[in-house]
Amino acid sequence: MEKTDYIEFAEKCVAEIKILQYKLQQDYNFSWYENWYYDQATGLITFSTNDTEINFKYFQVGTFSRNTNTWKWAWNNDHTFDNVKEKSLVVKDFGQNSNYTKLTDGYFESSEEDAWEFAAISAHLTNAIGVYRPVDEHLLIFLVLTEFVEKDEAQKIKDKFVNCSTHDTGRIAFVCKHLNKETKVGFEEAFETFENMELEEDDEFQAWCNECEIERQKTDGWNETSMAFADIKLVCEKCYFEMKDVNA
Ligand SMILES: [Zn+2]
């Protein structure tokens, strides 16, 4: 049995989220959109009807399983990317300080009502603008929408990612056509890199082989001729670092 103050707190948050959901509908005509799509890599959730779309930044609170009637917090879920579950730790910290065990246990028997409370509490603690709950078979996925993102800005974020047939969505990286995952051909980079590093706004992962480096020096930096020789292709970040490992 949870403490009375938890129950009161949860009720307050649930009342708050109802108002937020109402506002979300007023501000964005939310229910008009037919499709939704969220992407852990970009941290964006997109709602669309035909060509019209709206985007929000989101984080994952957790998942409720209708099969097992259990709740799993996002911070306790290995399948959830770090960038979309970091914020769920705010709730855990709060739970630790307040001694609310439901907010600190990673996985336990629960109810859908509980799950809504957790989402409402998460929204409250992060000053969010709403909650969205997609369903994936028996799983209810609770997402908190943290901010609206203008279309151009959303496109800019999406453009930094690519769909890879091996690794799903990853950040984009550029390599010359000679780089591969089997043979050592050298690995020259635009700057020193490591996997999952933060990139400055204009920075991109770029690498080329020894032969391309020779061509590049011949032309005193990249020009049309050396670029044609390199014939740069786009890969995902994970592929990039697999190629780098081959050459290490
Ligand atoms: Zn090359």
Ligand SMILES: [Zn+2]
């Ligand atoms: Zn890849």
